[in-house]
Amino acid sequence: MSTGEIQRDEPSPDRAATATATTTGDTPSPAAPSGTLGWAVLGVLVVLVLAAATRFLEKNVPTWFTGSDLAKAIEYPVYAIVLGLLGNAVLTATGLRDRLSGGFRTEFFIKTGLVLLGASINLSLIVTAAGPAIIQAIVLISAVFLFTWWLGGRLGLDDKLRALLSAAVSICGVSAAIAAAGAVQAKREQLAYSASLVIAFALPSIFILPALADAFGLSPAVAGAWIGGNIDTTAAVTAAGALAGEDALAIATIVKVTQNALIGIVVVALTAWFAFRIERRPGAARPGAGELWRRFPKFVLGFVAASVIATWYLGTVSAAEGKAVIGVANDLRVWFLILAFVSIGLEFRVASLREAGWRPVAVFAAATLVNVVVALGLATLLFSGFTA
Numbered sequence: 001m002s003t004g005e006i007q008r009d010e011p012s013p014d015r016a017a018t019a020t021a022t023t024t025g026d027t028p029s030p031a032a033p034s035g036t037l038g039w040a041v042l043g044v045l046v047v048l049v050l051a052a053a054t055r056f057l058e059k060n061v062p063t064w065f066t067g068s069d070l071a072k073a074i075e076y077p078v079y080a081i082v083l084g085l086l087g088n089a090v091l092t093a094t095g096l097r098d099r100l101s102g103g104f105r106t107e108f109f110i111k112t113g114l115v116l117l118g119a120s121i122n123l124s125l126i127v128t129a130a131g132p133a134i135i136q137a138i139v140l141i142s143a144v145f146l147f148t149w150w151l152g153g154r155l156g157l158d159d160k161l162r163a164l165l166s167a168a169v170s171i172c173g174v175s176a177a178i179a180a181a182g183a184v185q186a187k188r189e190q191l192a193y194s195a196s197l198v199i200a201f202a203l204p205s206i207f208i209l210p211a212l213a214d215a216f217g218l219s220p221a222v223a224g225a226w227i228g229g230n231i232d233t234t235a236a237v238t239a240a241g242a243l244a245g246e247d248a249l250a251i252a253t254i255v256k257v258t259q260n261a262l263i264g265i266v267v268v269a270l271t272a273w274f275a276f277r278i279e280r281r282p283g284a285a286r287p288g289a290g291e292l293w294r295r296f297p298k299f300v301l302g303f304v305a306a307s308v309i310a311t312w313y314l315g316t317v318s319a320a321e322g323k324a325v326i327g328v329a330n331d332l333r334v335w336f337l338i339l340a341f342v343s344i345g346l347e348f349r350v351a352s353l354r355e356a357g358w359r360p361v362a363v364f365a366a367a368t369l370v371n372v373v374v375a376l377g378l379a380t381l382l383f384s385g386f387t388a
Contacts, residue, residue, distance in 0.1 A: 036102060043103020050087055050342045051335065054079040073206045073239050077174055078199055080338045081192070084345015097346070104347050106188060109340035110178050111299035114263075116333035117175055118306030119326060121261050122314055132382035133225070133251075133258040136375070140229050141262060143374050144170035148367040155359045159278050160186040163270055164194040165360060169367040172260045173198040173232030178340070179263050179300065183270040184278075192344045197364045202236040210243040218380075220244070224251025225379035230371055234260070251383065261307065264300045271296050 057079045065071035091097035145166045152162035160181075167180035177194040180186070209230060213223035223244045228251065231237045237256045241249030310329070314322040 039099045040102035043100035044105070045103070046087060046091070046100055047103060047105075047339055047342050047346070050083045050346075051080070051338045053083055054338050054342065055335075057083075069207065070203075073203055073236070075199070075202075075233060075236060076334060076338055077195060077233075077341050078203075080341035081196065081199075081345045084342040085348060086345075087342070088346050088348055091346070101347065104343040106340055106343040106347060109336050109343060111182070111302075113333050113336035113340055114175060114179060115299055115302035115306050116329050116336060117260070118303035119310040119329040120333070121257055121307040121310065123261070123307055123311040124315065133228075133255045136225060136229055136255060136378045136382050137258045137262055140371070140375055140378055141170045141259065141266070144367055144371045145266070147370050148363060151366055152360075152363045155363060157359055157363060158190070159274075160184045161190045161194070161360060162363075163274075164190055165197070165364055165367070167266055167270070168194050168198050168232060169364060169371060171263060171266060172234065172256065173202060173236075174337075175233075175260065176263055176266070179267050179303075180270055182299065183267045183296075184274050188344060188347050192348045193360065195341070195344065197361065198232045201364065201368050202232050205231045206236050206240045206243070210240050210248075213244055213248070219384065220247035221251050221383040221385070222379045224248035224253075225255050225383040226376050228252035228255030229259070229375035229379060230368075231256075264304050267300050268296070 054076055058076045061074065062068075062072045088097065091100060148166040148169055149162055152165060157165070163180050163184045164177045164186055168174065168177040170176070174195045177191060177198065181191045181194075209227050210223070213226060218226065224241055224247065227240045227244060227248065228237055231240055234256055237252050238249065241252035244252070306329075310326060313325070317325075
């Protein structure tokens with residue numbers, strides 16, 4: 001298995017022996033049009049078509065339902081995963097999914113999207129304008145991650161799923177889950193499940209947190225810090241911050257970007273923890289630096305490099321020019337993550353997650369509640385009287 005790879009379920013020996021004739025069911029598969037490469041190309045085309053449909057829905061659904069806040073709040077991962085699951089059902093029923101699976105390049109799409117995410121992180125902004133945000137991010141991520149990991153262990157969750165849920169709820173949702181999945185070599189089904197939980201909890205938070213901030217009489221800075229520290233996706237933070245006001249949005253953005261920047265540190269820690277403790281066999285020699293390097297997901301270095309390059313570039317050009325260029329990088333990031341989510345939906349297999357039952361939902365819900373409470377305390381302590 002390649003370094004930092006997200007696992008896929010391996011076929012059984014008897015299925016492998018008949019893979020050219022059958023799919024996961026008993027439906028015969030047609031002959032490949034031009035060998036494995038031909039099917040892979042067709043698989044990529046399927047992903048591209050579904051990704052284009054995702055982008056179409058993302059841009060047009062809010063205009064079709066102009067009076068609906070929910071329509072505006074639904075983000076591209078929702079459309080991408082749903083369309084991927086629908087495609088999964090159709091391709092499985094027609095006996096084509098396994099043939100086309102070589103084109104579902106989840107690994108490549110995810111890693112490219114996360115590297116491009118680094119371009120949206122201006123390190124100088126974090127250093128100069130987000131002192132309280134740095135403190136909040138470190139304390140909040142540590143507290144929520146450790147609580148989620150502990151509770152997941154108490155409820156008997158698989159260690160890899162625990163890692164994904166812990167990273168997702170404590171850092172920045174889907175992006176953190178993707179990075180953690182590479183670090184611990186989680187299954188794609190576990191990543192899809194984690195992403196689905198993030199989306200399910202993020203959507204109502206867009207409306208609930210601004211309403212609570214208003215009911216509690218929070219200042220714009222405290223409200224923004226609370227929103228940025230809680231909601232698990234950047235787009236949802238932007239939507240909630242906009243509902244809370246421009247000043248709250250500015251602080252929420254700084255807090256969320258600061259948390260995003262810590263993905264690399266958490267991935268390093270997860271890589272080391274799984275190598276030294278979780279997957280180390282009794283009596284085996286302690287892993288050396290070479291083993292840690294082999295396991296470490298190298299795309300994280302691209303994420304860091306993109307952040308450094310973007311920070312340097314933004315310091316050499318005008319604000320308007322820099323915004324335009326970073327906007328292109330952000331648009332490319334969205335495209336690659338859409339391709340990744342579509343592929344996750346296409347590869348999703350329900351059977352491997354049925355045994356998890358209610359426990360991951362309970363862990364994520366409890367961790368979200370802890371996140372809400374701890375973040376409110378930290379935001380009140382650190383951001384009272386703060387101005388961006």
